[in-house]
Amino acid sequence: GAGVSQSPSNKVTEKGKDVELRCDPISGHTALYWYRQRLGQGLEFLIYFQGNSAPDKSGLPSDRFSAERTGESVSTLTIQRTQQEDSAVYLCASSIQSGQLYEQYFGPGTRLTVT
Amino acid sequence: DQQVKQNSPSLSVQEGRISILNCDYTNSMFDYFLWYKKYPAEGPTFLISISSIKDKNEDGRFTVFLNKSAKHLSLHIVPSQPGDSAVYFCAVLYNQGGKLIFGQGTELSVKP
Numbered sequence: 001g002a003g004v005s006q007s008p009s010n011k012v013t014e015k016g017k018d019v020e021l022r023c024d025p026i027s028g029h030t031a032l033y034w035y036r037q038r039l040g041q042g043l044e045f046l047i048y049f050q051g052n053s054a055p056d057k058s059g060l061p062s063d064r065f066s067a068e069r070t071g072e073s074v075s076t077l078t079i080q081r082t083q084q085e086d087s088a089v090y091l092c093a094s095s096i097q098s099g100q101l102y103e104q105y106f107g108p109g110t111r112l113t114v115t
Numbered sequence: 116d117q118q119v120k121q122n123s124p125s126l127s128v129q130e131g132r133i134s135i136l137n138c139d140y141t142n143s144m145f146d147y148f149l150w151y152k153k154y155p156a157e158g159p160t161f162l163i164s165i166s167s168i169k170d171k172n173e174d175g176r177f178t179v180f181l182n183k184s185a186k187h188l189s190l191h192i193v194p195s196q197p198g199d200s201a202v203y204f205c206a207v208l209y210n211q212g213g214k215l216i217f218g219q220g221t222e223l224s225v226k227p
Contacts, residue, residue: 004158033214042204043159043217056213091158102147102208104215106158 002026004107006092012113013082021077021110025094032075033095033104034067036088043091049075082114118142119207121218130227134192138205138218143186147208149215150179150190152201159204163190195225 005024013019025032034046045059049069060066064082069075079086089111093104120139128134136150146167151159165172165179165188172179178191192199202222206215 035215035217042219043206043215045209045214045216048214059214093158103149103161103164105161106151108156108158 004092004094004105006090006107006110008110009108010111010113012115015084015114016081018078018080019082019112021079021090021092021112023075023077023092023107025073025075025092026105029094029096029105030072031095031104032069033093034075034077035091035093037091037109038088046077046090079112082112084114087112087114117219119205119216119218121203121205121221123221124219125222125224127224127226128195130197130225131194134190134195134199134223134225136190136192136203136205136221136223138188138190140186140188140207142207143183145207145209148179148181148188149206149208150177151204151206151217152199153204153220154201162203192223195223197225197227199223200225 004026007022030051032049035043037043047060047067048056064080067077089109091106091109093106095104118141149164150162152162153159163174163177163179165181170181176192181188202220204220205218209216
């Protein structure tokens with residue numbers, strides 16, 4: 001089956017504009033995660049959705065960041081009033097959350113550049 | 116405060132030899148550990164994982180070792196191949212089913 005897909009693959013936006021990033025997880029995966037990777041750094045957790053539970057938003061860096069998920073399918077990450085420090089690759093991952101299987105499978109990422 | 120550390124930003128190995136990538140963590144309560152490989156312009160790809168009830172897990176050329184007392188894990192690749200050249204991230208599961216905490220990554224270069 002298809003892997004995790006993300007769109008757009010690249011996004012260039014002006015400082016102050018809002019952007020919306022999309023993630024389509026692997027079918028049947030109940031958990032969905034957003035991470036970001038700034039240049040030269042490791043992956044930084046942003047937010048996690050698991051079924052109907054309240055999302056874990058502990059990694060969101062500011063209230064300009066928000067995310068939604070429709071059921072157990074697509075998710076969108078929205079960044080309002082973008083700043084230059086928001087420039088990063090935004091990665092989405094999904095996992096099956098069954099038994100002892102905790103592996104997360106990543107999409108190719110969206111490269112966001114704020115000018 | 117970095118909970119997962121990969122102290123070597125880069126490693127260069129000759130084809131056919133062993134590559135050893137290291138990772139240290141700070142919290143003894145972590146109980147599930149993973150390694151990911153990342154090529155440029157692609158998302159990380161899951162490689163291998165280990166639960167804290169084990170000290171070794173092997174999958175083909177890849178073996179992960181866990182030393183709980185030292186809070187240290189390592190990934191061994193043998194024999195190393197040029198296609199293994201990538202950035203390798205170790206990660207720990209923060210809680211069951213929760214977020215992953217990643218190290219900074221080690222860039223492996225396998226030279227023919």
